[in-house]
Amino acid sequence: MSEQLKHWLKSSDSPFAKSLFQFAKAIRNPQIWVIPGVHSLLFKLHLLISTTVSEMARIFYYTPLFKSQIKGTKANLYLYSGMPQILGKLEISCKDNTRISGITTFCGRSQGEYTPKLIIGSNVDIGWQNAFSVGRNIILEDDVRLAGRVFLAGFPGHPLNSQRRAKGEPDDECQVGDIIIKQGAWIGTGATVLAGVTIGEGAIVAASAVVTKDVPANTIVAGNPAKVVKQLKDSL
Structure with missing residues (x-):
């Protein structure tokens, strides 16, 4: 009625x-x-x-x-908007003067006999709603900047075979890789960095880019898959 x-x-x-x-x-x-x-x-x-x-x-x-819950010197660590979520088997270490949004998720891969490691350098910014899937190692060197909604995908969580996915089986070791972001690199809003990728020193990843292979130092990459669109001068 x-x-x-x-x-x-x-x-x-x-x-x-x-x-x-x-x-x-x-x-x-x-x-x-x-x-x-x-x-x-x-x-x-x-x-x-x-x-x-x-x-x-x-x-x-x-x-x-x-x-x-973390190792390292971690002096002057600045959290804002709460406390990051830590999931799975993961060892986190952090140096000094780092700023981390509490609306962030750090997830470690549970399969394997090793313990995944997230290593955060000094003067690092980890922005709002970042998600790190740490397969083996994710390393953020000093002075790295990550904007909002950045996804570092060190492992996918599922196998490629659809029948195995339907059974809830985990991913394979060949799908897992390290992610290394070198000193001074900047990852833009909504960017995704896949397993096995190294972002070079001083490089910039544009917003919404999907990085599938290594990024040279002092370059700007954009697109899906990300490609070099500009070379930066070393002095910058």
């Missing part, structure tokens, strides 16, 4: 139905006047409280918890 009434209100040409529909929309989404000065003050108070609570959680909760 209610669905029929809703359909009638939305589709009827009757002025009464149209008026009733507008009234129903108004009472479902009530509004109040913005009071000059009062609501702007409340907004500033809200920001002050939320920022203070967020900073206290970062300093006294998220950062020490995350540090307890």
Whole structure:
């Protein structure tokens, strides 16, 4: 009955139905006047409280918890937006002055007798909603920058054969590889780097690029699959 009434209100040409529909929309989404000065003050108070609570959680909760799960000097580690998710079998080490978004997932491959390793250098930025699938090793050297939604795919998680995938079997060793991002490289928003790839020193990977092979130092690559589109001067 209610669905029929809703359909009638939305589709009827009757002025009464149209008026009733507008009234129903108004009472479902009530509004109040913005009071000059009062609501702007409340907004500033809200920001002050939320920022203070967020900073206290970062300093006294998220950062020490995350540090307890990783190795390395990890001095001046700066987490923001919570704490990264750690999945699977994974060893993480981190040097100093690194910034990591809490909306990030670090996943280690569970198959194999070895322990996958994520090695993070100094002065590294790991942006919002990054996902690392560490097959054997992922190495981020000093001064590396990763923008948002970067995917480092060190292992696929599934075999190539469809029948084996349907049975839930894991990937094969031949599908697994290291990912090495050399000093000063910058990975753009939404880029994907596949297993076995090395990004050269000072290189730039454009947004949404899919990197399937090694990237030379001091170049810009773009596209799917990514190709060199510009050579950078060493001085830059």
